[in-house]
Amino acid sequence: MVTTTRNIQFREALREAMEEEMRRDERIFVMGEEVAEYHGAYKVTGPMIDEFGPRRIVDTPISETGFAGLGVGAAMYGLRPIIEFMSWSFCLVAADQIINNAPKILYMSGGQFGVPCVFRGNNGAGGQLGSTHSWSVESMFSSVPGLKLAVPSTPRDAKGLLKTAIRDDDPVFFLESERMLGFGHRGDEDFSPYLAGGKWAPPTNEEDDDFTIPFGQADIKKPGADCTIVTAGRPVHFALEAAEALAQDGIDCEVIDVRTYRPLDIDTIVDSVRKTNYCVVADQSWPFASVASELASQVYERAFDDLDNTIARVNNDDVPPPYNRSREQDMLPNARKIAEAVRQTTYNA
Amino acid sequence: MTTAATESKASDPPATDLGPDQLLQKLYDMMLIRRFEERTMQSYMQQKIGGFCHIYIGQEAVAVGSIAALRPDDSIVGAYRDHGIALAKGMDPRHAMAEMFGKVTGCSKGKGGSMHLFDKPNHMYGGHAIVGGQCPLGAGLGFAIQYEKKDNVALCYLGDGALNQGAFHESMNLAAIWNLPVIFVLENNMYSMGTHIARGTSMADDLQAKAQAYGMRYAECDGLDFIETYACFKREVANTRGAENPQWDRGALPDYRKDGRTPGPCFINVRTYRYKGHSMSDPQKYRSKDEVGEVEQNDCIQRLVRYLIDRGLATQEQIDDLDKQAKQTSSDAVKFANESPDMPIEELYTDVYAQPFGPFGKGEAAEGFRD
Numbered sequence: 001m002v003t004t005t006r007n008i009q010f011r012e013a014l015r016e017a018m019e020e021e022m023r024r025d026e027r028i029f030v031m032g033e034e035v036a037e038y039h040g041a042y043k044v045t046g047p048m049i050d051e052f053g054p055r056r057i058v059d060t061p062i063s064e065t066g067f068a069g070l071g072v073g074a075a076m077y078g079l080r081p082i083i084e085f086m087s088w089s090f091c092l093v094a095a096d097q098i099i100n101n102a103p104k105i106l107y108m109s110g111g112q113f114g115v116p117c118v119f120r121g122n123n124g125a126g127g128q129l130g131s132t133h134s135w136s137v138e139s140m141f142s143s144v145p146g147l148k149l150a151v152p153s154t155p156r157d158a159k160g161l162l163k164t165a166i167r168d169d170d171p172v173f174f175l176e177s178e179r180m181l182g183f184g185h186r187g188d189e190d191f192s193p194y195l196a197g198g199k200w201a202p203p204t205n206e207e208d209d210d211f212t213i214p215f216g217q218a219d220i221k222k223p224g225a226d227c228t229i230v231t232a233g234r235p236v237h238f239a240l241e242a243a244e245a246l247a248q249d250g251i252d253c254e255v256i257d258v259r260t261y262r263p264l265d266i267d268t269i270v271d272s273v274r275k276t277n278y279c280v281v282a283d284q285s286w287p288f289a290s291v292a293s294e295l296a297s298q299v300y301e302r303a304f305d306d307l308d309n310t311i312a313r314v315n316n317d318d319v320p321p322p323y324n325r326s327r328e329q330d331m332l333p334n335a336r337k338i339a340e341a342v343r344q345t346t347y348n349a
Numbered sequence: 350m351t352t353a354a355t356e357s358k359a360s361d362p363p364a365t366d367l368g369p370d371q372l373l374q375k376l377y378d379m380m381l382i383r384r385f386e387e388r389t390m391q392s393y394m395q396q397k398i399g400g401f402c403h404i405y406i407g408q409e410a411v412a413v414g415s416i417a418a419l420r421p422d423d424s425i426v427g428a429y430r431d432h433g434i435a436l437a438k439g440m441d442p443r444h445a446m447a448e449m450f451g452k453v454t455g456c457s458k459g460k461g462g463s464m465h466l467f468d469k470p471n472h473m474y475g476g477h478a479i480v481g482g483q484c485p486l487g488a489g490l491g492f493a494i495q496y497e498k499k500d501n502v503a504l505c506y507l508g509d510g511a512l513n514q515g516a517f518h519e520s521m522n523l524a525a526i527w528n529l530p531v532i533f534v535l536e537n538n539m540y541s542m543g544t545h546i547a548r549g550t551s552m553a554d555d556l557q558a559k560a561q562a563y564g565m566r567y568a569e570c571d572g573l574d575f576i577e578t579y580a581c582f583k584r585e586v587a588n589t590r591g592a593e594n595p596q597w598d599r600g601a602l603p604d605y606r607k608d609g610r611t612p613g614p615c616f617i618n619v620r621t622y623r624y625k626g627h628s629m630s631d632p633q634k635y636r637s638k639d640e641v642g643e644v645e646q647n648d649c650i651q652r653l654v655r656y657l658i659d660r661g662l663a664t665q666e667q668i669d670d671l672d673k674q675a676k677q678t679s680s681d682a683v684k685f686a687n688e689s690p691d692m693p694i695e696e697l698y699t700d701v702y703a704q705p706f707g708p709f710g711k712g713e714a715a716e717g718f719r720d
């Protein structure tokens with residue numbers, strides 16, 4: 001593997017993945033609101049329109065049901081659409097197309113028509129956007145068979161997983177975060193310090209023209225011996241921050257980034273728990289029937305005898321996201337909450 | 350629809366470019382749907398078929414007339430009343446019946462059922478059971494055809510109930526702004542379940558307004574008349590084939606007209622009628638027996654039979670013979686379905702993913718179905 005130290009934003013990693021795959025495969029196109037002439041509402045597509053033209057980088061009207069479903073139909077025909085939701089919050093008006101059609105058509109057609117379509121966009125609270133714009137959809141959607149769901153946390157994972165998503169023959173829900181798009185580039189306090197200096201940057205195409213990260217392989221972002229923290233996406237950075245604080249108290253955490261909830265690499269998690277005997281699960285959706293609940297349940301089923309205490313879950317508070325800046329931060333998972341959960345669950349260690 | 354066409358219909362019987370043999374073939378296709386559906390109803394009553402089951406009887410000229418105007422490699426997608434369009438597009442009646450019986454020899458191995466018939470070799474992109482949900486897929490087929498620079502067209506069938514779903518309107522808009530080679534085929538049987546179109550759809554007596562709102566071409570035809578339906582689709586398919594996207598010219602703004610553009614997408618209002626209930630469980634309290642009886646006097650199959658006999662293009666004997674064949678094929682389909690093996694438990698876990706993981710398996714091709 002080539003090591004690289006280039007400082008690349010999360011959004012640039014996403015763009016690289018799309019550009020490289022689009023040069024490789026003429027069937028791939030990008031469609032969504034403001035992806036072409038505006039260069040993307042969050043500048044993920046950037047100037048891609050200049051290279052690929054309006055046939056392959058397609059601006060849509062504000063019509064999520066229409067263009068998400070169009071992507072499903074085009075994928076059935078044999079194209080490889082990348083459908084961008086400006087925010088996953090907006091996918092809710094396209095629910096019939098993305099969770100009723102996309103993941104079920106292969107099955108309902110007895111294997112005749114696959115839907116190799118990527119739906120991607122920002123997931124999770126952006127920053128004082130209020131309840132309707134702050135959805136985290138991983139818990140809701142990862143319960144649907146037929147789709148795959150990836151939640152990258154670093155530019156390296158973003159590029160490698162998106163390339164895999166584009167090459168995959170099944171519908172993939174790809175959950176980014178607008179709070180991470182500039183990671184490693186700007187010094188904003190909301191951004192993670194764990195990417196400074198190009199850490200976790202992906203290789204360039206010149207360095208590795210076949211760089212991909214397979215689905216269903218969790219990544220140990222920080223090894224440790226005392227407690228396993230399982231998470232994905234933005235909360236990975238909260239977990240790393242918590243682990244740093246806990247290390248000062250002599251608690252050595254292992255941070256596991258599951259990277260894809262479907263397929264889920266439960267083996268890596270269980271192996272870690274067998275070693276540490278303690279487990280904390282964090283995700284940025286509501287606690288009831290969340291991916292954290294599912295992970296906890298699966299760990300109990302497989303490693304009950306190895307646990308020295310109950311598993312602690314860290315989720316959003318069970319309320320709609322508020323507008324108020326401080327209260328929104330209180331409502332979301334953060335490093336403080338994760339550290340607290342680790343201390344509580346490991347108190348008898 | 351042009352005024353000229355309306356006038357010519359009033360005076361002369363419509364002409365057709367189909368020869369006697371082709372007309373007889375189309376008559377047979379309609380008879381097959383009729384007889385097939387009779388066996389479907391019978392099998393449903395015998396509880397061989399479960400779930401929701403929507404019968405196509407009365408609308409045969411719509412499926413056969415529209416698909417007769419297509420090339421075999423043109424695509425179609427439809428709603429849940431899909432038996433007729435699946436058969437007209439070429440699905441083997443045995444695979445259609447076996448699917449409804451939940452057998453592994455069905456087109457979807459028993460995973461789809463009556464409302465979800467799919468046939469890839471015949472470019473039939475499925476029956477879709479959420480009202481209006483197939484409209485964006487139809488736009489997607491048109492988009493893909495245009496993207497690949499092919500000269501095919503896609504037909505997207507919908508019932509009058511779908512006119513009031515957002516998905517329909519969003520799809521019409523996308524088809525218009527990108528000038529997609531797709532035809533939205535309204536199978537207007539006047540009832541959305543039990544709700545008359547005038548009770549649920551604004552401008553029900555002037556549906557051209559729906560097309561004009563999007564600057565899309567509009568046509569209408571009598572869906573109880575095969576000859577007229579075929580002629581309408583022949584014309585409009587030609588007017589749709591080769592539609593080009595004005596926005597591929599970067600920075601160009603599309604030019605919309607109230608009467609739409611040619612070649613470009615089209616909205617066709619096909620006036621038809623279903624003789625049977627919305628589904629098998631419908632007691633039909635919302636309409637009178639007289640209303641149904643009146644339409645039955647105007648039956649699409651009988652009209653084509655009269656057309657052929659009156660012009661000396663076929664003998665009654667030939668027609669009886671075709672009907673006998675249709676009955677035989679339908680009962681063969683039931684026999685095939687009856688004798689086929691049930692969907693096995695192993696199939697429960699296949700075809701969930703094209704690239705499976707964990708407990709999911711890779712599906713095998715259904716017997717004698719996929720290419």
